[in-house]
Amino acid sequence: xxxxxxxxxxxxxxxxxxxxxxxxxxxxxxxxxxxxxxxxxxxxxxxxxxxxxxxxxxxxxxxxxxxxxxxxxxxxxxxxxxxxxxxxxxxxxxxxxxxxxxxxxxxxxxxxxxxxxxxxxxxxxxxxxxxxxxxxxxxxxxxxxxxxxxxxxxxxxxxxxxxxxxxxxxxxxxxxxxxxxxxxxxxxxxxxxxxxxxxxxxxxxxxxxxxxxxxxxxxxxxxxxxxxxxxxxxxxxxxxxxxxxx
Amino acid sequence: xxxxxxxxxxxxxxxxxxxxxxxxxxxxxxxxxxxxxxxxxxxxxxxxxxxxxxxxxxxxxxxxxxxxxxxxxxxxxxxxxxxxxxxxxxxxxxxxxxxxxxxxxxxxxxxxxxxxxxxxxxxxxxxxxxxxxxxxxxxxxxxxxxxxxxxxxxxxxxxxxxxxxxxxxxxxxxxxxxxxxxxxxxxxxxxxxxxxxxxxxxxxxxxxxxxxxxxxxxxxxxxxxxxxxxxxxxxxxxxxxxxxxxxxxxxxxxxxxxxxxxxxxxxxxxxxxxxxxxxxxxxxxxxxxxxxxxxxxxxxxxxxxxxxxxxxxxxxxxxxxxxxxxxxxxxxxxxxxxxxxxxxxxxxxxxxxxxxxxxxxxxxxxxxxxxxxxxxxxxxxxxxxxxxxxxxxxxxxxxxxxxxxxxxxxxxxxxxxxxxxxxxxxxxxxxxxxxxxxxxxxxxxxxxxxxxxxxxxxxxxxxxxxxxxxxxxxxxxxxxxxxxxxxxxxxxxxxxxxxxxxxxxxxxxxxxxxxxxxxxxxxxxxxxxxxxxxxxxxxxxxxxxxxxxxxxxxxxxxxxxxxxxxxxxxxxxxxxxxxxxx
Numbered sequence: 001x002x003x004x005x006x007x008x009x010x011x012x013x014x015x016x017x018x019x020x021x022x023x024x025x026x027x028x029x030x031x032x033x034x035x036x037x038x039x040x041x042x043x044x045x046x047x048x049x050x051x052x053x054x055x056x057x058x059x060x061x062x063x064x065x066x067x068x069x070x071x072x073x074x075x076x077x078x079x080x081x082x083x084x085x086x087x088x089x090x091x092x093x094x095x096x097x098x099x100x101x102x103x104x105x106x107x108x109x110x111x112x113x114x115x116x117x118x119x120x121x122x123x124x125x126x127x128x129x130x131x132x133x134x135x136x137x138x139x140x141x142x143x144x145x146x147x148x149x150x151x152x153x154x155x156x157x158x159x160x161x162x163x164x165x166x167x168x169x170x171x172x173x174x175x176x177x178x179x180x181x182x183x184x185x186x187x188x189x190x191x192x193x194x195x196x197x198x199x200x201x202x203x204x205x206x207x208x209x210x211x212x213x214x215x216x217x218x219x220x221x222x223x224x225x226x227x228x229x230x231x232x233x234x235x236x237x238x239x240x241x242x243x244x245x246x
Numbered sequence: 247x248x249x250x251x252x253x254x255x256x257x258x259x260x261x262x263x264x265x266x267x268x269x270x271x272x273x274x275x276x277x278x279x280x281x282x283x284x285x286x287x288x289x290x291x292x293x294x295x296x297x298x299x300x301x302x303x304x305x306x307x308x309x310x311x312x313x314x315x316x317x318x319x320x321x322x323x324x325x326x327x328x329x330x331x332x333x334x335x336x337x338x339x340x341x342x343x344x345x346x347x348x349x350x351x352x353x354x355x356x357x358x359x360x361x362x363x364x365x366x367x368x369x370x371x372x373x374x375x376x377x378x379x380x381x382x383x384x385x386x387x388x389x390x391x392x393x394x395x396x397x398x399x400x401x402x403x404x405x406x407x408x409x410x411x412x413x414x415x416x417x418x419x420x421x422x423x424x425x426x427x428x429x430x431x432x433x434x435x436x437x438x439x440x441x442x443x444x445x446x447x448x449x450x451x452x453x454x455x456x457x458x459x460x461x462x463x464x465x466x467x468x469x470x471x472x473x474x475x476x477x478x479x480x481x482x483x484x485x486x487x488x489x490x491x492x493x494x495x496x497x498x499x500x501x502x503x504x505x506x507x508x509x510x511x512x513x514x515x516x517x518x519x520x521x522x523x524x525x526x527x528x529x530x531x532x533x534x535x536x537x538x539x540x541x542x543x544x545x546x547x548x549x550x551x552x553x554x555x556x557x558x559x560x561x562x563x564x565x566x567x568x569x570x571x572x573x574x575x576x577x578x579x580x581x582x583x584x585x586x587x588x589x590x591x592x593x594x595x596x597x598x599x600x601x602x603x604x605x606x607x608x609x610x611x612x613x614x615x616x617x618x619x620x621x622x623x624x625x626x627x628x629x630x631x632x633x634x635x636x637x638x639x640x641x642x643x644x645x646x647x648x649x650x651x652x653x654x655x656x657x658x659x660x661x662x663x664x665x666x667x668x669x670x671x672x673x674x675x676x677x678x679x680x681x682x683x684x685x686x687x688x689x690x691x692x693x694x695x696x697x698x699x700x701x702x703x704x705x706x707x708x709x710x711x712x713x714x715x716x717x718x719x720x721x722x723x724x725x726x727x728x729x730x731x732x733x734x735x736x737x738x739x740x741x742x743x744x745x746x747x748x749x750x751x752x753x754x755x756x757x758x759x760x761x762x763x764x765x766x767x768x769x770x771x772x773x774x775x776x777x778x779x780x781x782x783x784x785x786x787x788x789x790x791x792x793x794x795x796x797x798x799x800x801x802x803x804x805x806x807x808x809x810x811x812x813x814x815x816x817x818x819x820x821x822x823x824x825x826x827x828x
Contacts, residue, residue, distance in 0.1 A: 051655045051821055070817060074658035085653055089580040097563045101572055102657050108565065126558075128583075 001060075002027050002076075002152045002183030003048065008057035010043050017043040019207045021057070025185055025200075027151065030178040032194035033187040034231075035204035036239055041187040042082070044204070045156045048185070049079035061152050075103060078150035082157035084137035086129040092116070092140050093125040096147050103148040115143050119169065135161040146173065153177060155186040159193065171197055195231040203238050211238045251371040259378060266745045274735060275747040282750030322476020323499040328491035329452075329479050334413070335491070336449060338420045339442065345417035347372045348535050365528040373415060373521070380410050401506055405497035408510075412494055412517045419524040425534045426527070441523070448487045455484035490516045557583055569659045573667030574674075577642045581671065584642075598624075622687050622694025629683035633714050636676040637721035638759075643668040644729045645736055652821055662813030665730065666806075669722040673715065680714040705787040712794035716770065716801035723805045724762045728755060730815050766804055770797030 003025040010018040018040040025031045033041050046052040048059050050066045050073065059066040064073035086095060093112060100108035116122050119139045129137050138161045145153065155174065159167050175197050178184050188194055194201060195215060203211040203218075211218055211234070218234050235241075269275045347369070350359070358368060388403035419441075426438035455478050463474070479488045493512035500509040559582050563575045647654065647668060654664065687694060688707035695703055729736045735751050774793035782789045 046652075046821070049656050051652050053818060053820065071658045071660065074656060077656070079656050081652070085650060087576065087580070087650065089583040090576065094563070094579065097565075098572065098576065101563055101565060101567070102659065104566070106565070 001025065002062055003185060004058075004060040004063075005044075005048065006058045006060075008044070008047060008059060009055045010040075010047050010052055011055045017207050018047065021207075021209055023202055023209065023212060025152070025183040027181045027183050028178055029200060030174065030184040030186065030198045032198035032201045033185055033204065034189070034191065034194055034201060034235060036241070039204040040207040041204055042156055045079065045154050045185065045187055049077060049154055050074050051079075076151045077154065078145035078148065078152070079154045080142050080145040080156065080158055082160055084129075084134065084141045084161075086137060086140060088129055091126045091128055092121060092132075092143075095140055095144055099144045099147050105148045108147070111147055115147055118173070119143050120166065133161075135163055135166060138162060139166065142170065142173075146177070151182060153182050153184045155184065155188075157188055158186065159188065159190060191231045191235060201231065203235060205239045248370060248374065251374040254371075255375055255378065266747065270747065274732075274751060277754060278750030279747035280750065281753050282746045285750070285753055286746075322472050322479075324492050324496045325476030325479030325488075326472060327495040327498065328488050329475060331409075331413075331491045331495060332448075332452065332488055335416065336445060338417055339424070339445065342417070342421055342424060345414045345421065347376060347414060347418040348421060350535060365531040366525045369418075369525060369528060369531070376414060377411075380407060380414065383410055398502060401502050402498065404510075405506075405513075408497060408513045408517060409494060412520055415517070415520050415524050419520065419527055421534050422524065422527040422531060438527075451487045452478070452484045455482055490519075559583075569663035570667035570670055572659075573664065574670045577668070577671035581642055581675070616693060618690050618693030622690035625683045625687035625690065626694065629680045629687060629710065629714070632676050632680040632683065633717045636679070637672065637718055637725060640672045640676060643672050643722060644726045648729060648733055648736065651819070655819075655821070660813065661816035662810045665726055665809045665812050665816060669719065669726055669809075673719045673722050676718045677715040680718070681711055684710050684714065699787070702787040705790050709790040709794035712791065712798050716798040717767070719805050720766045720801050721759070721763055723808050724759050724766065727762075727808060727812055728759065730812050730819060733819060766801065767797075769804070770800035773797060773800055
């Protein structure tokens with residue numbers, strides 16, 4: 001499995017943000033990670049990316065443990081956070097070159113050109129992050145993640161700050177990467193996006209997985225497979241918000 | 247609106263105090279608060295008490311200043327201070343000073359500006375919000391200035407507060423009025439130009455009075471000059487023109503209680519008139535606040551540096567190589583793009599001052615004179631600064647990159663290489679500066695160190711060049727180790743955590759750095775000393791060179807070993823431990 005999570009727990013002091021979380025994401029799968037605010041989605045993704053050290057449990061990327069074999073695991077991983085944190089003094093192209101050096105990417109000039117065209121960043125190669133809009137900075141972060149052939153892609157709210165064209169392109173890019181065999185874990189509050197592009201959905205609440213399956217499986221399990229049922233209905237019912245939403 | 251402003255000020259102050267008190271539960275803040283408290287007690291309060299007891303023992307108070315010049319300065323104080331204020335008031339139109347009153351916080355911009363309140367109310371709100379800062383700015387000098395009683399300190403604090411608050415509001419008025427000078431509306435333009443015309447007239451009157459006073463008169467020293475200046479400011483037409491300035495500063499010099507209370511009324515009237523003028527100049531409010539917001543946006547989140555410029559640099563990152571090279575390149579690019587004229591001036595001025603002080607102190611024993619000696623002193627001071635204080639000042643390493651820890655932790659790199667790489671650029675720059683300064687000092691050493699022989703001067707310089715990188719990298723290792731092991735104690739990037747406890751943390755950290763540096767250097771120094779004892783008889787002065795090489799070798803091993811040891815700690819480092827400033 002490209003991404004394997006076993007009994008993951010992450011605590012901040014006495015507060016448990018993620019508890020006993022286990023799931024797997026195979027190559028070619030696009031898994032949507034959804035949940036209300038504070039459910040533990042970002043903590044999960046950061047633990048998977050090696051930013052946060054798990055308090056307990058294991059995270060493996062292509063079989064490499066993120067703690068014990070951090071370098072090998074990280075080499076196969078691309079994490080695209082919700083906030084575009086870039087180096088203030090490096091240009092767009094320099095960010096891509098830096099990423100290429102870090103991940104030993106060959107032919108970076110060609111790849112960078114293709115990617116910058118794809119993400120509509122052409123003409124901004126020599127701009128510093130401070131000269132870009134938030135959406136463009138987000139695209140640079142995504143470009144840094146996509147410039148290499150990662151087997152596991154982690155997206156945390158990838159569409160934040162993007163314009164409609166950017167959202168569409170991003171959606172296509174994610175699907176294309178999934179079809180190309182990458183394991184994708186995507187966290188988003190945009191349920192229609194998750195419903196549209198994800199092959200499987202994990203719903204989190206209170207730091208735990210409360211539902212895991214395809215849209216059809218979840219709907220069938222919750223007996224709301226009637227016409228017009230949507231992921232939103234499933235989400236509301238699973239997280240117990242249905243009554244309050246009414 | 248005033249009640250709403252007071253509500254914001256009081257709630258903010260109360261919650262900030264609660265936050266700081268609550269964080270004292272954490273040992274690092276508690277120890278910090280104790281350290282800072284002790285520092286304040288021993289450096290300020292104990293000294294005040296000591297000074298008071300000493301005066302009591304002498305039974306007759308020593309005057310604050312002595313001599314004819316000091317007496318003249320005290321006698322002409324209000325006049326001289328008024329002239330200084332007058333000059334500042336004039337210069338503010340040419341070089342506008344940012345008073346900060348128009349720097350609305352993002353929360354104020356988003357919540358108050360769209361609210362149904364007038365521009366004048368917004369200005370009043372900012373004036374009220376600035377009071378806590380002004381209060382501390384007034385109280386601190388009153389505590390530090392030697393004084394006989396607590397009451398006189400209160401008196402001084404009140405007088406300083408009056409001057410500071412008036413100056414702050416005046417500078418805001420200048421900013422607001424300047425935005426209207428080129429207004430398309432005739433009435434607006436005339437209203438804006440009126441104070442400029444009044445000021446120009448005042449400058450003319452004061453200048454002609456000074457001309458009349460000093461033209462043809464010979465001065466008997468500085469005391470006479472001060473006396474004449476004081477007289478110009480308080481008599482004749484210039485006295486009338488400068489009256490508001492004299493009235494404003496008079497409480498600082500007036501004794502308690504009668505004269506002080508009598509001086510307070512005119513000073514308060516000046517403050518009130520400035521407030522009225524600023525509130526009536528609110529037409530330029532939107533433009534001025536927008537300009538202020540744009541300036542802050544340009545400066546970005548890093549308040550001490552200007553917005554970076556994407557300068558082309560002839561250094562492209564090689565596609566392959568050691569991990570350390572990535573950080574060397576990144577930090578070099580950062581420094582090249584970060585460095586602006588203003589920033590250079592900001593660092594060069596203290597650098598020159600410290601270099602001159604250090605060099606002069608070092609050379610004072612030689613009693614040498616002349617340009618060569620001065621330049622040699624400067625070079626020695628610069629080298630000392632680069633080696634001893636440089637690693638503290640130049641923070642383009644892990645201390646700065648803690649801000650990017652989240653991103654860096656996703657990189658597939660050996661953490662030990664990350665730590666070494668982060669130190670590399672700063673170390674190279676500081677070593678380069680030190681070497682350049684040492685070479686200059688060596689060339690000029692005949693003038694700077696006339697008592698030393700040529701062999702000693704050459705050997706000493708060579709040894710200093712060898713030992714410089716050892717000292718620089720040892721310090722950088724300590725600073726970066728602190729960033730890895732105690733990230734919460736290290737100021738993040740250019741930000742500085744505020745509060746007494748945070749100040750105490752910095753004191754403790756500084757002490758720990760010095761101790762660790764001594765610990766790191768000791769084996770090298772001992773090895774050098776052994777070589778010195780063994781071979782000094784045969785090699786003479788030149789033995790300092792192999793002694794320095796031995797020391798450098800040992801420190802280099804220590805630095806590499808430390809970076810390897812810190813690798814796992816970097817890997818374990820918790821992003822939650824990195825604290826953003828308040």
